[in-house]
Amino acid sequence: MRPVAARRLDDIIAGDGTESVDGELLLAEVRVLAPLVPGKIIAVGQNYLDHIREQGAEPPKTPVLFPKFPSSVIGPGEEIRWTAGVTEQVDYEAELAVIVGRRATRINADDALAHVFGYTGANDVSARDLQFSDGQWTRGKALDRFLPLGPSVVTADELLDPQDVAIRCQLNGELVQDASTREMVFSVAELIAFISETITLDPGDVILTGTPNGVGYFRKPQVFLMPGDTVEVEIGDLGVLANPVGDPYPRAAPARKTLAVERS
Numbered sequence: 001m002r003p004v005a006a007r008r009l010d011d012i013i014a015g016d017g018t019e020s021v022d023g024e025l026l027l028a029e030v031r032v033l034a035p036l037v038p039g040k041i042i043a044v045g046q047n048y049l050d051h052i053r054e055q056g057a058e059p060p061k062t063p064v065l066f067p068k069f070p071s072s073v074i075g076p077g078e079e080i081r082w083t084a085g086v087t088e089q090v091d092y093e094a095e096l097a098v099i100v101g102r103r104a105t106r107i108n109a110d111d112a113l114a115h116v117f118g119y120t121g122a123n124d125v126s127a128r129d130l131q132f133s134d135g136q137w138t139r140g141k142a143l144d145r146f147l148p149l150g151p152s153v154v155t156a157d158e159l160l161d162p163q164d165v166a167i168r169c170q171l172n173g174e175l176v177q178d179a180s181t182r183e184m185v186f187s188v189a190e191l192i193a194f195i196s197e198t199i200t201l202d203p204g205d206v207i208l209t210g211t212p213n214g215v216g217y218f219r220k221p222q223v224f225l226m227p228g229d230t231v232e233v234e235i236g237d238l239g240v241l242a243n244p245v246g247d248p249y250p251r252a253a254p255a256r257k258t259l260a261v262e263r264s
Contacts (some may be wrong), residue, residue: 009036009153013101013117013203034075034149035120036099038206042195043069043124044260048183059185063194066137068208069126072147079246080125080225087127088234090225090245093211094177094233096162097122097149098188104201109225112192115201117197118155119162121186121235123148123169123243124208125225128217148231149206151239162188165236167212172229176219179212 003025006017044062046052052059074080083091101117111242125147145243157166162181169177186194191207201207216223225231 010204028082031132032076032151034073034206035153037070037073038204039202040205041070041072041147041208042199042205043068043208044186044191044210045137045191047185048179048212049185049210049214050183050213052177052185054218063191065195066141068142068147071144072142074145074148074243076148076151076241076243077193078243079145079150080148080231080241080243081246082127082143082248084248085250087129088224089217090126091126091128091216091229092169092176093124093126093215094163094167094235095122095124095208095211096167096181096235098162098192098207098209099153099174100201100205100207101203104192104196107193107196109189111195112189113156115192116188116223117155118153119159119238120149120153121151121233121238121241122208123231123233123241124211146232148242148243153240159236168234169214171223171230176216176223177214182211183212184210220238
């Protein structure tokens with residue numbers, strides 16, 4: 001592996017630091033981080049026909065959007081963790097992630113892919129009990145450490161058709177998701193056009209394009225992540241994004257009550 005001068009992917013997206021520097025690195029000798037920490041993360045729900053069929057639902061008429069936050073992002077090999085007692089239904093979702101390369105505001109689908117820098121793998125980790133009880137999806141989707149990204153980025157000129165990419169997920173070595181982006185309800189180009197109509201996309205923003213069937217919540221019996229598990233997401237030829245599940249964080253200590261003392 002030959003390193004380049006850029007310190008961040010954002011520099012490369014801007015066209016800076018692409019020149020090689022002296023020396024080579026062995027992949028086994030480096031720690032692979034998340035490819036980037038996006039400014040905005042816009043995720044899409046209910047965007048795979050096979051995932052909709054497993055729920056017995058109907059396809060949405062327009063894309064279903066929700067946010068995740070930079071604090072959700074972790075890299076390959078980092079632990080998926082959550083706070084003890086907050087959720088008992090943590091689920092996996094293998095997804096193709098789109099990295100924006102050019103600012104996009106009110107563009108049409110025909111021009112949308114010209115605004116893509118590249119693609120990477122993602123695991124849209126989800127707390128199903130929070131997602132379905134809160135009335136909206138933000139908390140159940142955007143917990144800290146709930147978005148593994150990586151391990152590599154393929155530029156748009158290397159992946160000309162994002163609608164023909166294999167998506168696989170293994171849980172502890174067992175294949176649980178095996179599908180293709182051909183199952184998308186709304187294509188990558190259509191998603192970019194829809195989002196940019198109301199939300200400006202900046203270089204380095206990430207779009208999560210949805211997950212196919214096989215998620216733990218809709219399995220019989222249901223399957224949820226537990227400490228000691230390992231989740232592996234494989235998107236096309238982008239490599240394997242593997243993350244262990246760590247022990248929950250302890251909850252914050254309860255606030256101390258102050259008792260008023262009546263004086264006589």
